[in-house]
Amino acid sequence: KVRLLGDPAPEVGKWIESVWREPGGRLFGWYHAEEPADCPGLTRRLFAPHIGALVSDDDGASWRFLGELLRAPAREIDCGFANGFVTGGYGDFSVVGHDAFFYLHYSSYVASEPSQGVCVARIPIAARERPAGAVQHWRDGGWSLQDASTLPQPLLPVARGWKHVDPTAFWGPALHFNRGLKYWVMLLNHAQGGRDIHQEGIYIAFSRDLADPARLDCTASHSEERLLVSAGDRLGAGRRRYRRRSGGALLHRRRQRMGDPLRSRRARRHSVVKAASSHIESPSWPGRARP
Secondary structure, eight states: OOEEETOSOTTSEEEEEEEEEOTTSOEEEEEEEEOBOOOTTOSSOOBOOEEEEEEESSTTSEEEEEEEEEOOOGGGOOTTOOSSSBOSOEEEEEEEEETTEEEEEEEEOOSSGGGOEEEEEEEEGGGTTSOGGGOEEEETTEEEEOOTTSOOOOSEEOSBOTTSSSOBEEEEEEEEEETTTTEEEEEEEEEOSSTTTOEEEEEEEEESOTTOGGGOBOOBSOGGGGEEEETTOOTTOOOEEEEOSSTTOEEEEOOOOTTOTTOOTTOTTSSSOOOSSSOOOOOBOSSOOOO
16 A cells, blocks of 8 residues: 655645655656535536645655645635636656656646646756646746746647536647657547547657747647547557558557557557658647647
């Protein structure tokens, strides 16, 4: 059983969404906390998540809190949200270490719709013991330290906000480096067309340089090329293939496999099929292009 030492709010559910091991062997982790929103009179509980940091000296058996990293201002909680789950906050994220920084791609659900979407921050690896005051945010084409009251500027804004019963938005970015492609690869959930955050599909984006989020590659014209798993896909069903026109790279649209939606016979060791050239044609996405 994993223990959280000195938990400041044990009544709030938490789970670790990313882990990094330092050269000396300690584990650093980042958690998503689902804090119930104070919304009297509602028949269904809504949540305002936040993000914090942890460290473990015993290989993950116990964790010590290092503090909160991202918490939305209280004014950004809206009990009128009708999506059935979130009512503000930041969460559903992934963290990767690259060069001198941890890059944190996360979902913003704040009340202000222009600040909703997939956002990015970074923390110097050297500040991992005391990260709370070292978080840099990407805004207006650059990185800067910002007051906690400043709202994020999303890389992927929502097309229809989280206040609606049927939002249209990307959320839950999961990032990794694909050695076959030599690209950073981001997988994203996409909610659209239904109640209770209806999952329309899982989509993909690429980046060569995490330090420049403006280079996130998600700007082509037709949506199906970058759709990996659709809401109608079932476990164990067949597959369709989409051939890219850039050096013969193949992207397989698989029927969903638990934990590995991109796996194929020709590429069992990579989450995306190996490209024959270094250029990947921009995939197309639903709703809107990257700003």
